[in-house]
Amino acid sequence: MGSKTGKVGEQGGEIRISPTMGTGRSLVKQSDAKREVVLVSACLLGVRCRYDGTSNPASELLDRSDICVVPVCPEQLGGLPTPRPPAWFTGGTGEDVLEGRARVVNANGEDVTDRFLAGARQTLEIARLTGARRAILKEKSPSCGSCMVYCDGKRVAGQGVTAALLRRAGLEVLSLDPPKQGEATGAAVEPEHGTDAS
Numbered sequence: 001m002g003s004k005t006g007k008v009g010e011q012g013g014e015i016r017i018s019p020t021m022g023t024g025r026s027l028v029k030q031s032d033a034k035r036e037v038v039l040v041s042a043c044l045l046g047v048r049c050r051y052d053g054t055s056n057p058a059s060e061l062l063d064r065s066d067i068c069v070v071p072v073c074p075e076q077l078g079g080l081p082t083p084r085p086p087a088w089f090t091g092g093t094g095e096d097v098l099e100g101r102a103r104v105v106n107a108n109g110e111d112v113t114d115r116f117l118a119g120a121r122q123t124l125e126i127a128r129l130t131g132a133r134r135a136i137l138k139e140k141s142p143s144c145g146s147c148m149v150y151c152d153g154k155r156v157a158g159q160g161v162t163a164a165l166l167r168r169a170g171l172e173v174l175s176l177d178p179p180k181q182g183e184a185t186g187a188a189v190e191p192e193h194g195t196d197a198s
């Protein structure tokens, strides 16, 4: 199916972070009922869940008051520890992983595909529980990337496992920082997992 891409809007105001403790019916508080629920990569909200124990806080999101933010970290939801070895694709990207045509491996050479799939499914379940129809995700991550990821030592056009699964389910996935024209398919580069992937 086709996928929607876009850049996060620029509306300002106070941000609200919804608790992810459920009641069995909904994870969203009654007082948040009038706000659109949006899943957001937790590292963009300052949660130190990246592979190296850091975060990527985004002031654009911290200024939002029009949405009800639900932080998610698919890699932690999949059972991976923090810190953890960085990971990337081999043989394809997130959509290919969903089809069983590609894998995710980490810097130790371990196949962590099942963890990434588990995290993607958990994230989709949170979307279902909260009623979220949109997600704002961190670019270039093998889970959250929505336009660009790393595969076999190159930065390529593609999406992470979670982004691919959410789009399959019909959610709109937005990138906070979409790549510039030509950036995704440029010359081969060594993965910069220490700087911009998760």
Ligand code: SF4
Pocket: 041, 042, 043, 044, 049, 050, 051, 072, 073, 074, 075, 076, 138, 141, 143, 144, 197, 198
């Ligand atoms: S980009 Fe990585 S660290 Fe950030 S929320 Fe996604 S999986 Fe977690």
